[in-house]
Amino acid sequence: MASKKKVSIAVIKRLPRYYRYLSDLLLMDITRISSKELSSRMGITASQIRQDLNCFGGFGQQGYGYNVELLYNEIANILGINDRFQTIILGAGNMGQALAHYGNFEKRGFKTIGLFDIDPKLIGKKINGLEVLDMETLEEFVSKNRVDIAMLTVPYEHAREAAERVARLGIKGLWNFSPMDLRLPYEMVIENVHLSDSLMVLGYKIKEKFE
Amino acid sequence: MASKKKVSIAVIKRLPRYYRYLSDLLLMDITRISSKELSSRMGITASQIRQDLNCFGGFGQQGYGYNVELLYNEIANILGINDRFQTIILGAGNMGQALAHYGNFEKRGFKTIGLFDIDPKLIGKKINGLEVLDMETLEEFVSKNRVDIAMLTVPYEHAREAAERVARLGIKGLWNFSPMDLRLPYEMVIENVHLSDSLMVLGYKIKEKFE
Numbered sequence: 001m002a003s004k005k006k007v008s009i010a011v012i013k014r015l016p017r018y019y020r021y022l023s024d025l026l027l028m029d030i031t032r033i034s035s036k037e038l039s040s041r042m043g044i045t046a047s048q049i050r051q052d053l054n055c056f057g058g059f060g061q062q063g064y065g066y067n068v069e070l071l072y073n074e075i076a077n078i079l080g081i082n083d084r085f086q087t088i089i090l091g092a093g094n095m096g097q098a099l100a101h102y103g104n105f106e107k108r109g110f111k112t113i114g115l116f117d118i119d120p121k122l123i124g125k126k127i128n129g130l131e132v133l134d135m136e137t138l139e140e141f142v143s144k145n146r147v148d149i150a151m152l153t154v155p156y157e158h159a160r161e162a163a164e165r166v167a168r169l170g171i172k173g174l175w176n177f178s179p180m181d182l183r184l185p186y187e188m189v190i191e192n193v194h195l196s197d198s199l200m201v202l203g204y205k206i207k208e209k210f211e
Numbered sequence: 212m213a214s215k216k217k218v219s220i221a222v223i224k225r226l227p228r229y230y231r232y233l234s235d236l237l238l239m240d241i242t243r244i245s246s247k248e249l250s251s252r253m254g255i256t257a258s259q260i261r262q263d264l265n266c267f268g269g270f271g272q273q274g275y276g277y278n279v280e281l282l283y284n285e286i287a288n289i290l291g292i293n294d295r296f297q298t299i300i301l302g303a304g305n306m307g308q309a310l311a312h313y314g315n316f317e318k319r320g321f322k323t324i325g326l327f328d329i330d331p332k333l334i335g336k337k338i339n340g341l342e343v344l345d346m347e348t349l350e351e352f353v354s355k356n357r358v359d360i361a362m363l364t365v366p367y368e369h370a371r372e373a374a375e376r377v378a379r380l381g382i383k384g385l386w387n388f389s390p391m392d393l394r395l396p397y398e399m400v401i402e403n404v405h406l407s408d409s410l411m412v413l414g415y416k417i418k419e420k421f422e
Contacts, residue, residue, distance in 0.1 A: 080417070
């Protein structure tokens, strides 16, 4: 495996995309691909692809291209997909339930093992095979199960408190869907998701293209 | 949304006045108005009104008149008063419902005006004040309402078909939540959202920090 130090976060952020395309190629039984071909599929320049993939060892061979499976496995390794993260979802409202149904996470190595809410109407309900548990039992649950990541979909006003509770439990990562950008004085890694950012990018592109 | 280039500066100069009158009509809950009626209110000839408003798309319909809100929004856009996009959500499952509840979009200028599904159990249900409409009525809805963006939350197997249907309706932007990276031979701008990409980056950061 290539040294992690060589790979910048900008490249890391592009890896999931390579991973998805390589996964599709494998499903089509395509065993090797040139940077040029990959470029036309992905809409990234071939030189960008060569530069990105060279960061972690350069799997391309002159006149051969990339070995799809090798590259796929290597990217999976770098991203930790083979490590299997265990996740919980805090907040079993619409977004929490949508995440609980999202099958792709498990394929990518993220297994949801718990779903929590404070609402008595939701507690006990089964969502995609997972029972909604009482938030009161969170500490007990985490003491009995390895939890690597908490997905946070609670309302804005509860977000900070819930995030701090997660951090105090020693959970390593927080995937935050609340509209609040969370920064906490803990070791925990936080990834804030801002859906409206992506929507605004779309709006801008529309204006630029059609006006 | 009309192209600014098509509208002459003479028409543009009259738009603030239309905007003020239409704003008053909205406050009075007047939803449609004929060019004749608008003419008598504004002291501009009806033919001038039709000519002006036809410059940017002609929202008047024979025997119906102008949809006041549509016209108001259109003028606001052209004038840059509020770059408001009108959106519809295709798929009223968990993710669609979560998007319908997401208050931030409207604050950013994206107003959801329609929510569609094929499931009879969902059709007719009210989600955050929006009634779930039958997908069968999509074409009719789009012919009567300006729709800039479709948010796509239908299952994987229906994604391509739904996206092509949206493109054929001339909707300019597609915000795609289905796990399928969509590329279509249409003018439509597509923004593919891959939630698991962000989760994979979180996984990488956790590995890097804690291992």
